[in-house]
Amino acid sequence: MMKRGGICGTMVSLIKNRVWVRSGWQFQAMGCIGRGESKLWIWVPELGWWAFDTRSVRPCEVMIMSSNKVRASMAVYWLYYSGLAISQDGRHWARIEGDHHSGALFDVGAKGEWDSLFIASPHVVFHSSGDLRMYYHSFDPQEKKFGIGIARSRDGIKWVKLGKIKSIGQGVSSEGCFDEIGVVNASVVRNNKAGNYLMAYEGVARDGRSSIGLAVSEDGLTDWRPVSDKAVLMAVSEDGWDSNGVGSPCLVQMDGNDDQWRLYMVLLDLVYMVGLE
Numbered sequence: 001m002m003k004r005g006g007i008c009g010t011m012v013s014l015i016k017n018r019v020w021v022r023s024g025w026q027f028q029a030m031g032c033i034g035r036g037e038s039k040l041w042i043w044v045p046e047l048g049w050w051a052f053d054t055r056s057v058r059p060c061e062v063m064i065m066s067s068n069k070v071r072a073s074m075a076v077y078w079l080y081y082s083g084l085a086i087s088q089d090g091r092h093w094a095r096i097e098g099d100h101h102s103g104a105l106f107d108v109g110a111k112g113e114w115d116s117l118f119i120a121s122p123h124v125v126f127h128s129s130g131d132l133r134m135y136y137h138s139f140d141p142q143e144k145k146f147g148i149g150i151a152r153s154r155d156g157i158k159w160v161k162l163g164k165i166k167s168i169g170q171g172v173s174s175e176g177c178f179d180e181i182g183v184v185n186a187s188v189v190r191n192n193k194a195g196n197y198l199m200a201y202e203g204v205a206r207d208g209r210s211s212i213g214l215a216v217s218e219d220g221l222t223d224w225r226p227v228s229d230k231a232v233l234m235a236v237s238e239d240g241w242d243s244n245g246v247g248s249p250c251l252v253q254m255d256g257n258d259d260q261w262r263l264y265m266v267l268l269d270l271v272y273m274v275g276l277e
Helices: none
Strands: 010-015 019-023 026-029 061-064 077-080 084-087 092-096 120-128 131-140 145-153 159-164 183-190 197-204 210-217 246-253 261-268 272-276
Touching: 061 120, 077 120, 120 183, 131 183, 145 183, 145 197, 197 246, 210 246, 210 261
Parallel strands: 026 092, 183 246
Antiparallel strands: 010 019, 061 077, 077 084, 084 092, 120 131, 131 145, 145 159, 183 197, 197 210, 246 261, 261 272
């Protein structure tokens, strides 16, 4: 029996995004349906030897997009990981084959390019009809730092990489700064009130601890500027439940109140936990 590195399920919030319960989720890929216990359907990795997601699947972004937003009319729910799955109801999912021979949306960079080792944690933002942006991270073997890159798409399926964002996560503020080893896990939101873009990201320090930084851009593509050379959120104590840092931010602007924001994050300790700021 194949050992699996990761499987996926869903949760829904019942009370103002603070109380969460597990929900049913069924995923079908190449004729294979994952099955779970206690009414919890799980999404399992692809079984084909040629596929890019044979070891694990780790969803990063779920978007609700109808045909008036993208130049495709296949689905309502779009789930991005290193690949793509689509759904009409948010429970039953089908894996979509990308352009790459393995089924991925796009390949890692060629030898010598900054993202030649891997591509991880894609985060997709809808800008306008026929214009989607994807933010992902990799590790630059030349600079020996993590970095965040951008790709762009008209239909949400075919993507063109635009390169690395060089203005954040370079560790240039000072030796020992919170992002000295680079930045990962970008969460980008278009500000409904101001019209610009905000990015919450995880900065990796020299000692391996993670903190959360914040950057802004007028168009979401260029001129990203950190709001501070210091982290906006970091571990509270040396021996607390977040003693190894905070990371994987998820920035949310609340509907109905453009001045209210929420930041979900992973608290890093001996085990992973999820928190809310």
